[in-house]
Amino acid sequence: xxxxxxxxxxxxxxxxxxxxxxxxxxxxxxxxxxxxxxxxxxxxxxxxxxxxxxxxxxxxxxxxxxxxxxxxxxxxxxxxxxxxxxxxxxxxxxxxxxxxxxxxxxxxxxxxxxxxxxxxxxxxxxxxxxxxxxxxxxxxxxxxxxxxxxxxxxxxxxxxxxxxxxxxxxxxxxxxxxxxxxxxxxxxxxxxxxxxxxxxxxxxxxxxxxxxxxxxxxxxxxxxxxxxxxxxxxxxxxxxxxxxxxxxxxxxxxxxxxxxxxxxxxxxxxxxxxxxxxxxxxxxxxxxxxxxxxxxxxxxxxxxxxxx
Numbered sequence: 001x002x003x004x005x006x007x008x009x010x011x012x013x014x015x016x017x018x019x020x021x022x023x024x025x026x027x028x029x030x031x032x033x034x035x036x037x038x039x040x041x042x043x044x045x046x047x048x049x050x051x052x053x054x055x056x057x058x059x060x061x062x063x064x065x066x067x068x069x070x071x072x073x074x075x076x077x078x079x080x081x082x083x084x085x086x087x088x089x090x091x092x093x094x095x096x097x098x099x100x101x102x103x104x105x106x107x108x109x110x111x112x113x114x115x116x117x118x119x120x121x122x123x124x125x126x127x128x129x130x131x132x133x134x135x136x137x138x139x140x141x142x143x144x145x146x147x148x149x150x151x152x153x154x155x156x157x158x159x160x161x162x163x164x165x166x167x168x169x170x171x172x173x174x175x176x177x178x179x180x181x182x183x184x185x186x187x188x189x190x191x192x193x194x195x196x197x198x199x200x201x202x203x204x205x206x207x208x209x210x211x212x213x214x215x216x217x218x219x220x221x222x223x224x225x226x227x228x229x230x231x232x233x234x235x236x237x238x239x240x241x242x243x244x245x246x247x248x249x250x251x252x253x254x255x256x257x258x259x260x261x262x263x264x265x266x267x268x269x270x271x272x273x274x275x276x277x278x279x280x281x282x283x284x285x286x287x288x289x290x291x292x293x294x295x296x297x298x299x300x301x302x303x304x305x306x307x308x
Contacts, residue, residue: 012099018078019071022062043070046117050077075238077230088241090125090249116140127263136264147257153246166201170243183209198272261294268301
């Protein structure tokens with residue numbers, strides 16, 4: 001398997017964005033058809049991840065004739081991280097992606113989108129705000145929920161899980177960063193990347209990070225070292241700022257109350273995914289309400305986690 005990628009930078013929406021790219025293999029005559037351009041797939045990673053999350057999918061799909069692109073999102077990895085906490089709303093990140101598509105694919109062009117976790121949230125908002133740029137969407141883990149006056153994110157999560165829920169703990173600037181620094185970048189990434197409990201992630205103040213962590217079969221020592229190298233360089237602050245803007249994004253999305261996502265969608269979620277166990281989510285997915293908000297929802301796949 002060829003795991004070599006082209007790494008490029010492009011100026012978008014006021015920041016320098018890094019992305020990895022893998023083009024389809026050349027044709028039998030050794031050249032691309034200059035008239036027919038390959039379809040493009042844009043991959044959007046979650047937390048605490050990077051473009052690197054998608055390396056295997058990029059290789060496989062490029063071998064099938066797709067051009068694959070995976071950025072480090074704003075504040076992650078080698079992409080620029082604005083200092084202002086307020087600069088990490090979903091509207092900022094959607095703006096980055098429109099700039100990326102314009103610069104790398106073409107002004108007005110459409111792409112297929114694949115998202116997971118925070119990448120899924122951004123993909124929903126991209127599809128809601130700019131459906132003219134999305135051919136179809138495959139989204140994982142996080143469902144689309146239309147704006148609701150009763151579902152302001154942080155107060156909702158506090159009511160579900162209390163103040164120790166990780167999203168609630170992330171709200172105070174600098175506090176969780178100091179705890180992560182004390183525990184060490186590698187230890188924090190191991191805890192988060194290897195987490196497989198369907199229950200909520202709770203980070204009580206003074207939490208011990210001494211319990212042993214076993215690597216799952218899909219995560220190698222090399223993978224961990226790659227993530228560590230990038231997070232030690234860029235820090236956790238940019239990625240955590242997405243969580244600090246959940247209420248702000250909610251406020252800004254008020255004009256889209258009752259709006260539907262009108263692109264073709266396949267949604268995938270694991271039965272042990274912690275998002276699947278958020279109160280009300282299973283019923284929302286399986287009782288038709290999800291489909292009413294995403295009318296072109298083609299399929300929902302609720303997959304079982306493999307046993308280690």
